Amino acid sequence: METFPVLLIAIPLGGAFLVPILYKAWRRLAEIVAGLCLATVLALSIYLAFFLVPGKPLVYLFGNWPVPLGIAFAVDKLSSLMLLIVSILAFFSYLFAIRYMDQFTGAGKFYTLYLLMLVGMNGVVMTGDLFNMFVFMEIAGLAAYALVAFGTKPKELEAGFKYMVMGEIASLMILLAIALIYAATSTLNLADLSRAFATMDKTPGFYFVVILLMFGFSLKAGLVPFHFWLPDAYPSAPAPVTAVLSGVFTKALGVYAMARILFNVYGFSRASSPEVFNALLILGLVSIVVGGLLALPQKDYKRLLAYSSISQIGYIVLALGIGNEFALIGAFAHILSHSLGKGLLFLTSGSVVYRVGERDITKFTGGLGKQMPWTSLSYNLGALSVAGMPPFLGFFSKLFIILGAVKAGFIVPAVVAGLFAVVTLGYLLKITNKVFWGKEGIKGIKESPFVMVFAMVCLVVLLVAGGAFFFWLKPHLLQPAADVLLKGTEYADIVFRIGTGG
Amino acid sequence: MIILVASLILFLVGLYAIITKRNMIKIAVGFSLMEYSVNFLFAIVGFRPGAVPPILQAVEVGKVYSDPLPQALVLTAIVIGLGVTAFMLSLILRIYNRIGSFDLEEIQRLKG
Numbered sequence: 001m002e003t004f005p006v007l008l009i010a011i012p013l014g015g016a017f018l019v020p021i022l023y024k025a026w027r028r029l030a031e032i033v034a035g036l037c038l039a040t041v042l043a044l045s046i047y048l049a050f051f052l053v054p055g056k057p058l059v060y061l062f063g064n065w066p067v068p069l070g071i072a073f074a075v076d077k078l079s080s081l082m083l084l085i086v087s088i089l090a091f092f093s094y095l096f097a098i099r100y101m102d103q104f105t106g107a108g109k110f111y112t113l114y115l116l117m118l119v120g121m122n123g124v125v126m127t128g129d130l131f132n133m134f135v136f137m138e139i140a141g142l143a144a145y146a147l148v149a150f151g152t153k154p155k156e157l158e159a160g161f162k163y164m165v166m167g168e169i170a171s172l173m174i175l176l177a178i179a180l181i182y183a184a185t186s187t188l189n190l191a192d193l194s195r196a197f198a199t200m201d202k203t204p205g206f207y208f209v210v211i212l213l214m215f216g217f218s219l220k221a222g223l224v225p226f227h228f229w230l231p232d233a234y235p236s237a238p239a240p241v242t243a244v245l246s247g248v249f250t251k252a253l254g255v256y257a258m259a260r261i262l263f264n265v266y267g268f269s270r271a272s273s274p275e276v277f278n279a280l281l282i283l284g285l286v287s288i289v290v291g292g293l294l295a296l297p298q299k300d301y302k303r304l305l306a307y308s309s310i311s312q313i314g315y316i317v318l319a320l321g322i323g324n325e326f327a328l329i330g331a332f333a334h335i336l337s338h339s340l341g342k343g344l345l346f347l348t349s350g351s352v353v354y355r356v357g358e359r360d361i362t363k364f365t366g367g368l369g370k371q372m373p374w375t376s377l378s379y380n381l382g383a384l385s386v387a388g389m390p391p392f393l394g395f396f397s398k399l400f401i402i403l404g405a406v407k408a409g410f411i412v413p414a415v416v417a418g419l420f421a422v423v424t425l426g427y428l429l430k431i432t433n434k435v436f437w438g439k440e441g442i443k444g445i446k447e448s449p450f451v452m453v454f455a456m457v458c459l460v461v462l463l464v465a466g467g468a469f470f471f472w473l474k475p476h477l478l479q480p481a482a483d484v485l486l487k488g489t490e491y492a493d494i495v496f497r498i499g500t501g502g
Numbered sequence: 503m504i505i506l507v508a509s510l511i512l513f514l515v516g517l518y519a520i521i522t523k524r525n526m527i528k529i530a531v532g533f534s535l536m537e538y539s540v541n542f543l544f545a546i547v548g549f550r551p552g553a554v555p556p557i558l559q560a561v562e563v564g565k566v567y568s569d570p571l572p573q574a575l576v577l578t579a580i581v582i583g584l585g586v587t588a589f590m591l592s593l594i595l596r597i598y599n600r601i602g603s604f605d606l607e608e609i610q611r612l613k614g
Binding site for chain 1: 506507513517520526529533537544569571572575578579582586589590593594596597600601
């Protein structure tokens with residue numbers, strides 16, 4: 001188990017550069033190798049997520065340098081939950097991509113970029129070093145820019161360029177913050193930084209760095225004042241990539257990194273620094289409202305879902321801003337339910353585009369549910385979960401966020417969060433109404449190939465199972481992850497104790 | 503302090519170019535400026551007044567060594583910057599081949 005963190009990087013990284021060579025020889029072999037890499041990563045993540053003991057993180061020391069000196073990976077319950085979510089969605093999107101990428105040339109390069117994106121996300125959630133986090137963020141980011149522009153039509157290239165400009169501004173803000181942090185503390189290890197920050201004066205310079213970091217991570221997460229790249233980037237990427245981008249990419253690079261640094265490194269808590277938490281609360285609320293309202297009039301299938309993603313990420317950041325136990329459990333439940341649910345919805349959009357070749361929902365006459373029953377079923381059940389209807393996983397995640405808000409005395413955010421669950425259902429049912437329901441369908445449309453349907457149905461099963469076994473998941477996965485954030489700078493002590501051999 | 507302000511000014515010059523320029527090549531130049539400003543900042547962070555190079559030959563009490571780590575960080579940041587610039591320029595070239603313009607507004611108009 002000690003070598004798992006390295007394997008989680010090494011396997012997809014090796015696979016990424018093996019696949020294009022194999023692809024030249026035999027296409028199916030390349031796909032099988034990519035699939036094996038993803039399946040191994042999934043198996044390792046499942047093992048880590050369920051068998052890692054809370055409070056005893058895995059600390060892997062590169063070159064065996066003890067903790068503050070070298071680069072260390074620290075995998076605790078929070079990291080392992082993120083790893084699990086990333087690898088589940090990456091695996092099922094890959095299954096979907098096998099047939100979906102038939103429409104594109106150069107699928108070998110697609111798998112390379114896809115695996116590199118996975119390397120970057122795994123690295124960001126496991127690393128215990130700030131500069132290392134930046135490096136992995138750039139690996140994931142560059143792969144994502146290339147994947148958004150993968151179709152190389154003018155529109156897609158332009159969306160890729162726009163995404164790249166916004167993503168790189170965010171990266172450079174984060175890099176500037178890292179340089180300033182290093183100038184002030186002479187260390188980059190997250191655990192060591194946490195100790196250095198504890199004794200530091202709260203000068204304007206200190207808050208300037210916090211603001212730079214929050215700006216950078218909010219841009220990566222696509223929160224509302226910084227969301228301009230998102231509605232162009234998501235529709236342009238191939239559907240399996242959009243599923244990963246929306247489902248886990250923004251959460252791993254934006255939300256996870258922000259939560260880890262604000263809670264564990266800076267040691268902020270609702271009681272000690274309400275100004276930071278109020279900023280998160282407002283960012284979250286504005287994202288919920290603006291994302292939800294902008295989603296309502298959209299006519300493009302994927303663009304509507306993209307605005308919906310902004311709104312749903314808002315729920316997670318709102319929950320981080322509330323910052324009590326209920327809300328944090330809700331935040332992680334929502335990361336899980338939204339990544340499965342929205343990933344599923346983007347896959348159904350891919351399924352429809354694969355057969356019909358059209359994304360503008362005003363051009364549909366309805367009735368597709370008769371010809372594509374499985375896609376239709378997946379879409380409707382996924383939409384119910386994203387909107388937060390019982391008995392799906394999405395119901396419990398929103399319930400816990402709202403309960404947390406009420407418990408902390410934030411009545412207005414709780415009411416807005418509840419109200420926008422209904423708005424979510426409204427705009428998602430718009431697609432159901434225009435595309436899937438009705439009598440007369442477009443002639444000559446068949447259900448998508450088996451693997452695509454299989455990937456979608458698996459995600460539906462996970463959403464239903466997540467709802468049914470929520471009270472089993474809560475103590476095993478969600479509560480320990482929330483505890484990691486609630487305990488704040490205790491993270492540093494644990495990492496130091498294990499990382500120095502004590 | 504002056505060097506810190508200088509690198510922040512360079513950072514803002516780069517950001518200004520990215521935000522206001524319509525020509526994609528100029529945007530790429532803006533990114534290079536921003537990268538250089540941060541690399542510059544990293545490079546001077548390791549400086550200590552009156553320090554000697556951090557090579558330990560014999561135990562010398564009272565000597566101040568300059569910090570070697572920022573150089574490793576700068577090298578990494580330069581390589582990442584190279585990757586970013588290369589990819590951005592190739593993306594720009596691809597757009598130019600498709601549309602025949604470097605102008606972002608022109609592209610939006612042609613795209614329709």
